[in-house]
Amino acid sequence: MDGEKHMDRYNVAIVGAGVSGAAVARRLSAYDIRIALVDREADVSFGTSKANSGIIHGGFHHNLRYLKAQLEIQGAGMYPQLHRELGFPYRRCGIVVAAFTNEELITAEHLYRQGVENDSAGIELCGADRIRELEPKLHQDVIGGVYAPAGGIIEPYRFVFALVENAEQNGLTVLRDFEVTDASRAGDRFALRARDGRSIDADFVVNAAGLYADEVSGIFGAEEFAISPRKGEYHLLDRRTVACPQRVVFPIPTSVSKGMLVIPTVEGTVLLGPTADPLDDKEDLTTSRDRLSEIVASAQQLVPSVSASDIITSFSGLRPTLPDGDFMIRESDVVPGLIHVAGIQSPGLTAAPAVAEYVKDLLKSAGCSLTEKTRFSSHLPAVRRTRLMDDTEIASSWDENHDAGSVVCRCETVTREEIRDAIAAGHTTIDGIKFYCRGSAGRCQGAFCIPRMLEIIAEETGVPVTEITKRGPGSELVDRTLPGTPAVRSRRDHPLRAGAGAGAPRETDVVVIGGGAAGMAAAIEVAARGFDPLIVDRERTLGGVLRQCVHNGFGIHEYDEELTGPEYAERYVAEVAEAGIPVLADTTVLGIDRTDAGFHTRLLSREGGLEIVHSRAIALAMGSRERNRGGIQIPGSRPAGVMTAGAAQRLINVEGFVPGRRAVIIGSGDIGLIMARRFKLIGADVQAVIEIQPVPSGITRNIVQCLDDFSIPLYLGHVVTAIHGGDRVTGVSVAPLENGVPRTDRGFEIDCDTVLLSVGLIPENELSRPLGVELHRQTNGPVVDSRLMTSVRGVFASGNVLHIHDLVDFVAEESRRCGRTIADYLQDRDGLEEADLVAGSNVRYVVPGRIRVGEENRVYLRSMIAQVGATVEVRRGETVIASEKQHHVQPSEMITIAVDGAPLSPGDRVEVSVR
C-alpha cells in the first residue's frame, strides 16, 4: 500500500485494541458506520488486557460517586448475555473476602454496606462458618467476611478476541502493528498516521490507548494528562494444584489496592497476585524475586495449601492510572470529535461492556450518526476445544478435517486444527495463538510444541520461520536456519504412521505408551514371549528423545561401542520391525480407562481419528520432560529466547532452526552441556554456564568435552538473579550464592540473546495420574513393586517415566526386564513373594520399592553423596544381604546393583545405604 496517497476512510477510528477499544468496536459494529480498530502491537489484547486478574468484580469495592464504580456494576450485569452471544470462557463463581481480625471485620461490614448500596446482587455478610462453607480451602483463622455471588472470572484475552472477531464479522477493520505517531485535522476529518507510513482518516476518534492514552492525547493536540503505570505481578499455578479454590478469594483491601488474591481461572489453573507497585517505565514488565515470594506468602495466608512447587510461570501487567484513581471517559474539551477512554485500571475488564455503551452515547451527542444495521450478527460460533470435547465431538471434528486428530500441544491437548483456527482468526504470533487456543500454555510451557507451532505457522501463512515472533517484531524465535534448510515451509502432508499398516487393532495384550528406548525394549520382550504388544507414540518416528540426541555416547554398556542417539534408536527400531510389533506413530494417547477385563486406551491421530484399544496390560514408557522457568522461578522479564535446552536441541537437530547467537546456559545438566557444544559447532556462541550447586550436575566427560574444550566458563555456586530484555533476551544478571543467598553486591551481567535452561527432568506422568497410579515423592515416578508394576494392577512402568536415568543402557535393561514381568503377568504367573526395599542413609531413592524373595533382583539407586571409593550395602536389620564396592559415587550418576532374594522372607524390610 502506498500509504500517503491511498487513504482509507472511516467514520470512527479506535486507537487501542484492549478490552475497552474492543468493546467499543463491537458495540459500534451494530451500526451502519465504517470502523477501524488500530493497535501498535502485533495482536489485539497485547497490552494491559492480556495480563490481569480476569475478575468480573462484585460491585462492592468502590463508592458509586466514582464513574468506575457505576460502570463496574452495569458492566458486570451485561456479562451473562455477552457470554451467551460470544462464548468466551466465563464463570460466575462468586467472590469471597476473608477477614482475620476484628478490625478487618469492620472493613468487611463497610464493603458489605457499599455492596448493598451499589445493588450488588445477593451480597452477604458472613460469619466464620458460613465463609468456610462457601470456600473450604480458606485458612482456618478466617473469622468472617463478605460473599458476592455475582462476581466471576473470565479469560480476559479470549474475551477481547471474541469481541474483535464478532465485530469483524460485522464489518470492523482491524489494523495490527499500527502505532499512531502522528495525527492531524483536515477539515472535519482526522488523519492518523502510523510509524510505518500507513494512514487512515476518520470523523471521530476514540482514544482507548491504555497506558499510552496520555501520549495519544498529545499526538492529537488534545489536553495534557499523565497516565502512571502500576505494576501487578502474578504466579500461575498448574491445573493440578490442590489449592484451587471454588471462588475468587480476596483479602480485606487496603487504601491503595484490593490486595493479593487467589483466583481460580476458567481454565482450571490458579492465579496468585497481583502486587501493586507504582512505576515510571511503561514497558517494564519484569518480575522480581522479592515480590514473587511475597505473593506466595500472602496467598498462603488465605489458602494454606498453596505451594510454590505448583508454579508454572510468573508474569506481570501494568494498570494505567490517573491521579484521581477514576476512569476519564469524555469528549476532549480541546479537540472535538476525540473521545478519551483513559485511566482504565481495575475494574476495566468488568466495566468494558458498560464503557462501550457510554462511549456510544458520547459519540452520538458529539454528532456521530448511528443507525442500526439491519443485519447485525450478535453470535460467534464456539471455539473448538479438544480438551473439553467428549468422544463423539472429537470424532466428528476429525471427520470434518483430519487435522483435528493431530495433537500439537500435549499438555493442553491442542490440535493442529485448533492452531489453524487461531491463525484464521488473525493470530499469527506464538503468544496470540497461545491466548486463542492455549497451545503452549500448559505446564511444559511450550518445550514440546513451540517447534511444532513454528512449523505450522510457517506452513499456514507462508512466512519464513525466521520472521515468526513471540509477540511482534523484535521477538523472533529463530535467528537463522542451518545451511541448506529452508526457512519457508510448505504444507506437506507428512507421511503418516510408520510401521506395519494403518489402523489400530481393537484388542491387544499390552498397549505400550511411548516408543522411546523404554517402550521399544519392553515391547520386544513382550513379543519374544509370545504376547502381542502395540507401541503408540506421538512423534512421527520411534526413538523418543534419542532422535534429537545426535551426539555420541550411547550404548557403551549394552553394545560396548559409542553410538549416537539415532543409531541407538535405529537398532531398537530394527528389532521392533523384525519382531513384527505394530507401531502407531504420530498418535497421541488421550487417556486410559480401567475396565473389568483390563484397560481402554483412547488414541487420537490424524490418520485414524479417535480409536479405542482394549488391552489386559499397559506399559507406561512416556519418558520425561524438562523442568522449565516456572519450576525454578527466575525473575525478570519474559522475552523471546528463553527455552529449555531440550527444546533448543530439537529446534537445531531436528528442524535445522538456530534459536540465537549467544547463549547463557542455566544449570550444568548433561543436556545443557551437550547444547553448549552444539551451539559452538553450529557457529554460535556460549557465554557461560551458571550452576547453583557447588558441583556440576552433568558427567565429567561432558564438562571436559563440551565446556573445557571450548573454553566456556562454568560458574559454580552462582545463580541467575534476573533475565533482561523487552522483546528478545538481552542479558542476564548473575550473582554468587553465599549461605543460600544470592550476593547481588558481587553480581555481574552477561550479554546474550538466548537463555537455555538445563535444570533437570521430571518423569512425564500426565496419563498415569488420572488412572490412579500412585507416585513417589522423591522420583516423581510411579511407586512400583519388584515386577515394576505400579499401584494399579496390570499397569507397569519403566525408563524415565519411572525415574530419571542418565544412561539409556539402564533404561533398556530395566525396560527389557519390565517386558518380561509383563509377560509373566499375562501368563498369570504372578503369585508374588516380596520384601520391601527402602532408601537408607545417603540414598536419595531406590527403585523398585519391593524386591522378590528367592530370586535375583536388579535395583537402581541414587547416592546423596559424592566420594571416591564407596560401598553400597543392603541390609535386613543387622544382617548384610548384599554389598557392592563402587569405585566412585556421586548424585548425578545412577548406581545399579544386584540383590539376591534367597535369604529373604516375604514382608521383610530391607534397607539400602551408601557408606
Add this chain to the structure above:
Amino acid sequence: MIAENQRLIRVRDTEDELTCIVCPIGCRLHAERKDGGSLEVTGNRCKRGVAYAEEEFRDPRRPVTGTCAVTGGEFFRLPVKSSEAVAVDRIPSFLNAMYELELTAPIQCGEVIATDVAGTGIDLVATMSMRKEE
C-alpha cells in the same frame, strides 16, 4: 559457517590443567612438557591418566557429530557422524564441509555420505535412515 582460522577447540602445547575422563573419578591433572620433550603429569590416581594427558598434548582428537541438509525426506536434517575422531584443529574445516553437503533421501543408517571430508581422510556416515517422502 565456522571461522577456520579461529581455534574452535583448544589445543595444549607446553603446560596445562586438564581433567582425566578415562574413568568417572575425573582426576584433575597437571601436565608440563619438560625440556627433553617428555610430559610430566601429576594429580593422576592411576597410569591411565598419564596416557590420557599424553594423547591430549600430542594429538587431541574428537568424534564429530551433527546434521546435514537433506531434501526429499520426511525431515530436513539428517544426523551424521565422522567415521573416526578428527584432529581438533581440523574440526572447523570438517564442519564447514559437512554443512555444505546437500543430500537426497532415501538414505540408510550407516551409509557413507561423503569420503575424505575436507582432506582429513575421514568419512561422514549417516546415523539415521531417512525414507523418501512419497
